[in-house]
Amino acid sequence: MxxxxxxxxxxxxxxxxxxxxxxxxxxxxxxxxxxxxxxxxxxxxxxxxxxAYFTVDHSDFAAVAEEWRSAGLAREWTDTLVAYGPEGRRELPGGPTRWAAPRGxxxxxxxxxxxxxxxxxxxxxxxxxxxxxxxxxxxxxxxxxxxxxxxxxxxxxxxxxxxxxxxxRWSPTLSGVLRFPARRWPDFRAAFVNGHPVLSLVCDDGDRRGDGAPVLVAHTTPEFASGHLSQPTAAGPAIEQAVRDLFGLPEPAELVHVHRWTYAKPATxxxxxxxxxxxxxxxxxxxxxxxxxxxxxxxxxxxxxxxxxxxxxxxx
The missing domain is CATH 3.50.50.60 (FAD/NAD(P)-binding domain)
Incomplete structure (x- = not known):
């Protein structure tokens, strides 16, 4: 087999x-x-x-999550996310608990x-x-x-x-790891980004990991990713600038890595x-x-x- x-x-x-x-x-x-x-x-x-995280609402998978928690590999992270859009930032209503993994x-x-x-x-x-x-x-x-x-x-x-x-049917994305000199962005855990030409989701990886590191991980829209699948690293400066503009960050970030996901998410x-x-x-x-x-x-x-x-x- x-x-x-x-x-x-x-x-x-x-x-x-x-x-x-x-x-x-x-x-x-x-x-x-x-x-x-x-x-x-x-x-x-x-x-x-x-x-970016996982959620649990099935009893069998809940047992797996508890096994991970008992082994020190997973923890409940947050039930509150934010959204950025043309009208600015808004808090999303309380949702399911998102779980994170300190070791990834x-x-x-x-x-x-x-x-x-x-x-x-x-x-x-x-x-x-x-x-x-x-x-x-x-x-x-x-x-x-x-x-x-x-x-x-x-x-x-x-x-x-x-x-x-x-x-x-699947959609692509690029994920960019950005390391900043310090944590100067508004408080958030993860942010959905609506109507943006580059970004779809940004996660505070220091908060997610629990070590407070000044690291953000940004995921792009499928449309943006589609135009950069052959050379994902070349898209890094646009991702970095988009994140800085979104949060009003004056200091540039170190672009640590850009990862290409040709098949990131099933569309249906x-x-x-x-x-x-x-x-x-x-x-x-x-x-x-x-x-x-x-x-x-x-x-x-x-x-x-x-x-x-x-x-x-x-x-x-």
Missing amino acids: VVVGAGIAGVACAAELVRAGIPVEVRERARVTGGRMASQRFDGRPADLGA LRSLVEHLARDLPVVHDRLVLTVEPGPRVDGRSCAAVALAMPGPQAALLLDPALGAATRAVTGQ GGDGTFHLDDDGIGIAGDAFGRPRVQSAWLSGRDLGRALVDRLLGPPG
Whole structure:
């Protein structure tokens, strides 16, 4: 059994298979686990580059969040965000509690994957009927990645799986990590930015991390990102200037990093929580629900359980 992708959906899927005693290999093309729950260290300090936080409203995922909290990896961060728009700043009504990870959101996925056989730097090229992964037969295959990436792997003969991923629509973003000389911006945790040509979300990473570092992480609009996907670093000065203008910051920031997410967010949600066809090809991810960390975990968990039933038979 092969799971392709070691983001939270792939890890949740693999965990169910391992729990049932099914041999599985998780193949990840990147050097680290985490997927879009990405964190990277800069001068020894982590910053979240992908998902900004996670929320919890499902009892099963709540148990996972408590496991992370007990391990010292996650904490409740805030239920209050702000919005900036043409009419200025406004406080948003109290919403769900957003959770953050002091060591970065990637640490949460790594915790779930700690006992799983994950192979990094392993690029999968083809998934064919059989199923076969790069020419090798396996009991089943789970693809835990954005649909456009999965479509590149799938043999056209796998009609149901191909249709499941080609119907997905995704939007891009760039995320810029900015380090300032001091914390001089108005107090906020995270700010949605409406009607802006560059920015869609800005997070106070020092507040989110809990160390008070003068670091902001800015996420761009899909439209802005689309024009800079080939050279994301070149967009850095525009992101830095937009953040300074938004908060009225006179001092320039150090542009630490600009990260490109070609497939950052599913534009439309699907039915159910996963896809599994008669060819033994499963597909999981938050494109089957709302674009949330919880949705991705549930999708992978549910696909894993369905694969266990397929391979071992239902319980009882």
